[in-house]
Amino acid sequence: MLRSIDGLTTERAGLDELRDQSSVYDDLHVEARRVLDRNPEPRNLRDVTVALESMGYTATGAEALGFDSVFDLATAVYELTYLYYVPQVHAVPEPMGAWRRFTDDYLAGSWYGVPWIMSVIVLFFGRVALWSSLDSTPQSEAMVSMAFFLAAVLAGGCSQMIGRKGTFYLLQKNYPLVRWTVTRFVVYSGSLAALVIALAYTFYVVPYYGLHLGELFAEYAAAIFIFLLSAAPLYMLRRFYTLALATGLALAVTLVTARLITTDSPGFRHAQLLGIAVVAGAMVVIVASCLAMRSETGPGGSDPDDVIKPPELRVILWYTAPYAVYGMAYFVMILVSPMIVGFAYGHSLGVDQYVYPSTFEGSVDLALLDLVVLLGLVYASIERFGRRLRPLLENQALNSWRQARATLRREWVVAVSVLAAASGLVAWLLPKILLALLPAGLTASVRTPGGLSVLEVASFGFAVVPIGMLCSQYLFFLSKPRWAVGGAVAGACTTTVVTVLLVHSGSLTNASWGLLAGSTVYALITGLASFRVLSAGEESFYGSF
């Protein structure tokens, strides 16, 4: 225990003599520097004392230097700290207007969608874009479609795990653990994906579609999974520009490779070779991810003296599993409708197989572009929330928590209302704009009555998804993932069940209502949960540490 400063003058003479020795004097200078290492700006004697205690000093240690207590030692050290004090240069953030900051955030969040817009354009002019090809046979399209569904669901789970845990260590600048986490998640999810793809190949695709189409399925599932997963580190590092650039380059590589090797190939061979082109494109993203990881978390960014004690992998996997479930359920929710419609379509054609429902898929894919417009808004909203939350809570007196909660609720209402309004507007306008802008040839099937109906309903379905995403981000931010996971799972189940019921009643066109039902359930659950959590935001925030 520390003793009072008043007792300093009544110490033993032996200690006085000890303090006068030159070696002790040297030691005090060293300790002054070490204290400043730990706390560059000690504000008072107590700060120095705390630093000394954290360095291991006890009363015994202080006495060894001729001081009666650590507090006495701190007094002597404190007097020397001014010699080594270096004024800290505080980086003052560039003053930025709210709108400019919002625009920056929005653009950063929207960059991710640029390659997908490009792929639509390239698909029309080049006939090939990533894994899509206008020259595919229906059988090939069916295989690619099923492979994409499986790969997206698997990669979605892993991407969420990397995003959560990798970001956790990245914000701590614990770069070795960022690399450790990303490497292990990639290896484990790669192994899991291989296993799942092999099981699907063995027990479903080959028995029902034949060996050759089965091989096509396996090829595409692996290629698309690699492509999607390789983008996850870039997303974690928030290298949106790199991600857009790499994906755009991959698009070009895929197109060029496809043009070089598949132009004169018949449909089946064309599809096989296009799969190889997709892998070539994925290599671009992999290289970009590796370079970004190296530059952001390379050895230069960490102290080589650090002794790293990695966490228990089982525990990491267990605690990030909810995020994996969230990621997988999210992709099931938005992609399962075309799958169900494909099976129903096949049934109506007299084959109990998945048959690529080109019109339904075309309309849903077009509606998916809603997300490209709205994801930037989700990103800007959550960034704004993150910037405002900490100052709000730090400056809030303990007895004024009611005001803090009211502010957080207002923040939620404003953000969700703005997003909901924007979503509604986008859902209403985007289909009309796209149909006006895109060549009629590309959207011929979408322009039919059935196609238009699917497009309009799916557009609203996808427009509701960002509301759920924003509310899920609130929950993740405050380490309350349970309801986000529950919302995504409930949304996926609702989409599946409603779509099955609708196609069972014989209407493939109405199947898009399944997506709208699922995304609404997702948004409602996560919305209510996030509002509730933010209503006690200060508890949630401090409880998350």
Next chain:
Amino acid sequence: MARSRSTDPGRRHGEVRAAPSMSRPAPDGPPRYRSSNELSESWDPSDDERHAEEQRQVHWNWHGRQSWGRRAVSAFPIVGILVALALIVHTTASAQGAIDQVQSVVGTGGATLLSDAPPTAAGAAAVGGQLSDYQNVTFAQPSGASVPIQGSASLALPPYVGWEANGSAGAANGLASVSGGLLHVSVRQATPDFRGWFLTTTGTTPAACAFQFSAASPPPVVSASPTAIGELVMAVQTSDTVTTGDINYVFVAENVASSGRRNLTLGYSRGRLSHATEHILKQVPWTPGPLQVAIQTDGDAVLAVWVDGSPFYYAYILQLGIHPPFQPYLEVQARQTPYTVAYDGYSSVCEPDVVVTGLPQGTVASLDGERQVASGGAATFPAPISSPPMVGALSLTLPGTTRPVLFARHTYWPGTRYAFAPGS
């Protein structure tokens, strides 16, 4: 992290002291138990620094013992990959024979001919239903009623996935159906002007391939009108129609007049939407009989047509303006008469020759009057991509045997690859 000379608050400068240890002898006596307080007080931060100086590299330090759970987690990546590989290899190997089986010969211990072409689907409810790549298409399985395709004016023809029916006759007057091994395409009621109905592929075929149509002889026209005409039309059209509106195509048509006069006409057509202009390149009188036509074109300057295996037309200075890839059209056209034509096969042929592999050296393979001796494990029946399919019973006389393995009558299109699997 401090880089300065270390200072030990618990001892005088210059002394060296080991890290605290419960078993370490005290300086003034035998080993003794040290309380936690003592241990805490004797903790020396310089030990950490010294340790850090020794460990210059990032050091991974697992804590705890190796439990079974930890071992399972550690082993998962390797085990997962190995199991996946095993499943894929086993499935591929076992499916090689099961999926592509063309026919098995009774009394030969299961000698089997396997097709290496993309297979028909093997699902129990879909045998023969799914067609792959539009190669070796025969109409063996009867079709169900045509059903609308979502968002399209075309009709699907179950179970022929990948094909769709459409035409100017309209769904009420046009009909495509499969029965008795033939695809029937009809205009059911007479119309004053030309109306048509066709079956085409939803997928495409590249320009490097030949489009091979096989049809039964078009029937006579039964109509009182002297100007009534029925046509069997085999066409190759750009697949860009849906995106550009271009309806550029080449066609070979057998026209049948009500008088019984027949012509075989070759031409091409260019136009947008419904305003195409037809150009006739060659027209000759024709006699009734089955018709086998192969069309190959680059869509621009070159057009080659073979009829019943013989060259019918070749030109390399045309300006067709048909952008590849293409789609085949199996079509009927009629004026002032109902009319139905029948097709018995179609194939997008992209490679020459019929090849049977898996044969012992010296095996004699006979097909359609041709005889080939297997070399390098394969017997190759030469067949350019334009040649009509060989129809007949394949016989294989293996070395050391006198009784040939005889397969049932089958249609062998050029470009098909078969593997022979001897029986037990």
